[in-house]
Amino acid sequence: MPSDSINTVVLHADYARVFSYFDDWFDAFLQCPGFQVTPVNVVDRNASKRLQRVIRNVELIVVLHSVLGDTVKYLDRVASVLQNRRGRLFVFVGNEVNLPGIPIHAKRALLKRLSPEFIATQLPLEAGQFLFGDITSARLLEVPHALNPSVYVPGKKYKERAIDIGSRAARYLPHLGDEDRNKIQDYFSHYGASRFGFKVDLSNKRMTRGGWAAFLQQCRGTVSTEAGSWYLERDDHTVEAIRQWAKQRPSGALTLSADSFFVSLIEAMPSIPRRILRAVKKTGLVQHELVAAGKLSFAEVYERFFKDYEKPHFYGKCVSSRHFDAVGSKTCQIMFPGKFNGIFVADKHYIALERDYSNISDVIERFTDIDYWQQMVDEAYESVMDQHTYSHRLQRLHGMLTLERPH
Structure with a gap:
């Protein structure tokens, strides 16, 4: 192991492909040579015991987006082990928006319990600071997503x-x-074929x-x-108000709350009972809250909950992995x-369409110009x-973590 390699445990949740x-x-x-990685899949039932074994002498523990993006339950299961860690804790949050059943306030509460040394936000830093x-x-x-060039490789030429x-x-x-x-x-979807062919x-x-x-x-x-x-x-109060309002509306089906014990029980069931329950859902008699x-x-x-809601002073949107x-x-x-996140520039790395579609003719003209198309995709590719x-991303993180290594 190279002398500057960081002995690291990486927590991931392998539950969705x-x-x-x-x-x-x-x-x-x-794959990064700067990190000597021991992975721990927190979905496994023995994850807590395994983590307890491997965490003793590591310098760094990384929590990936898959662990905390959609739920706090996986990280909560191993929280007591992490609280007794010796190494530094680095947490990628994931899904930094207010959603029903995936509350920001629950993520914040768990992070406060864990007292991580580093939190990585996908958002612009000012928005991350707010949360x-x-x-x-x-x-x-601020650690945005990036490109995996071994998976996402250039496709065929325009006409092909x-x-x-x-x-x-x-x-x-x-x-x-x-x-x-x-x-x-x-x-x-509505106009792509009918209007533009x-x-x-x-x-x-x-x-x-x-x-x-x-694809x-x-x-x-x-x-x-x-x-x-x-x-x-920070407290998800508008989402919670919408959820309560929605519960009062007739739906014609039994709606299972996204954060209910029953939904958690279903998710923990073996595959055959889950398939039976999915068949029941298809009848329309039962539906998930989402x-x-x-x-x-x-x-x-929007009229009821956001029309008079003043937008915050910070910018809460960010680049997505799908862009890369x-x-x-x-x-x-x-x-x-x-x-x-300051990475992609309009009409240099992507064609900018106004939200009122007022420049749609110009957008289509440029998009169907093969030379323009080639120049744009090449420039975006070279920049990334x-x-x-x-x-x-990992080289920069490794450099920072090595520079700030405890002595």
Whole structure:
């Protein structure tokens, strides 16, 4: 082991194969020579005992997005072991938005218990400071996603790609007070073929990392927006108000709360009982809260809960892993203008579409200009390969952690 290599335990949650950046971050740590990694899958029932064994003499413990992004339950199971650690604790938070059943306040409470030395936010630093700046044990770092160039590689030339506009993206719930992602997806779903003659393949169906990479390589373009929301709260009070309001509305089905004991019990069941319960859900008699939430009218929710809500002074949106995936595939991105953590520049790295679609003719003209398309995807690719791969991210983290090594 090189003298500057950091003996590291990496906590990950291997429970889903459809979030490619979970795999990308995990692989990045395994492959980086600056970190001597012992992985611990916190989903395993014996994770706490295994962690207790391997944590004794390590210098660094890393908690990846997969552990804390969608739930606190996995990290909570091993919290007592982490509280007795000797090494430094570095936590990637993940999903730094207010969502039903995935509350920011629960993540904050757990982080305060753990007192990490470092917290990594995907958000611009000012927004991260708002959410986690009062956790005084921690140094807050802005660490956005990046490109995995071994998975997301350039696809075919423009004319050889079979799909004009393609994407796979979960729809935003109205609880975010933000419908940018849904709007741009819906616009091209409705008008891509009929108005512009495009072959369009847009859906919210998730793919494995390999499937998503292969799909992007077949697409000339994709449509996307920044991740995150215009509104952020430490205590989730607006989301909780929406949840309570939604419970009073007739739905015709038994709705299971996202954070209920019954849902947790279902998730812990073996696969056969889970399949039976999924069949019951298909009858329409029972539904998960997040399914019901997706049926709410954005306009109604916005009018009731966000119309008079003053946006915070900080910028709460950020670059997403899917933006880097597209760049690696040399797939042109059409997106609403944004800051993208200062990484992507409008009309240099992506084609900027105004939110009122007032420049749509110009956008389509540039997108279908093969020379313009090639220049844009090449420039975006070169920029990312120069400084925004996962290897770059980990080299910088390693340099910082080595410089600040306890003596």
